[in-house]
Amino acid sequence: DAGVIQSPRHEVTEMGQEVTLRCKPISGHDYLFWYRQTMMRGLELLIYFNNNVPIDDSGMPEDRFSAKMPNASFSTLKIQPSEPRDSAVYFCASRETGATYGYTFGSGTRLTVV
Amino acid sequence: GEDVEQSLFLSVREGDSSVINCTYTDSSSTYLYWYKQEPGAGLQLLTYIFSNMDMKQDQRLTVLLNKKDKHLSLRIADTQTGDSAIYFCAPNSGYSTLTFGKGTMLLVSP
Helix, strand or coil: CCCCEEECCEEEECCCCCEEEEEECCCCCCEEEEEEEECCCEEEEEEEEECCEEEECCCCCCCCEEEEEEECCEEEEEECCCCHHHCEEEEEEEECCCCCCCCEECCCEEEEEC | CCCEEECCEEEEECCCCEEEEEEECCCCCCEEEEEEECCCCCEEEEEEEECCCCEEEECCEEEEEECCCCEEEEEECCCCHHHCEEEEEEEEECCCEECCCCCEEEEEEC
């Protein structure tokens, strides 16, 4: 298995632009999580899905952030409009129901908003 | 919600043992994980322990759990320079999610 695949690995964008981050979970995993990592706040859970349905989006910082999972093999996290304080590493992770809760993480997308 | 605390930094010499500590607040956590993050990479699952266990050994790694004090530790025996990384403690919160500490940066010097 190729693991959790995220794209792009790096994104540099100007303030006000729309940014879309992509994730392909491991086949057969029915949970998908989006995390944001910064030096100040560590790893924050933004949203998670079960069977493509958003379960908890209480970690999404503002209405500028939205996430979708149109099918079991693809999810997007969109920021519109982006701001410099959104600069962070965004991780996607997946896991399988019945497993011991452990997640498999992607390599992350490093977002820089200038 | 769950709070997870870790010391931020640990420095050891190659060949020594490293002990990384973690405290958490949710006594209902049933699975407690340790993840490792190398520079520029995602988090890699290292090991985990069930809450009905006190200790788990996995090659050079030993996990100790004191459920009464809500204290978890990770011991790395014969620490190598390749062990330099950030280590995250992550107990489960509720059924589906993990809460991560801020991570302990382990620096191993030759």
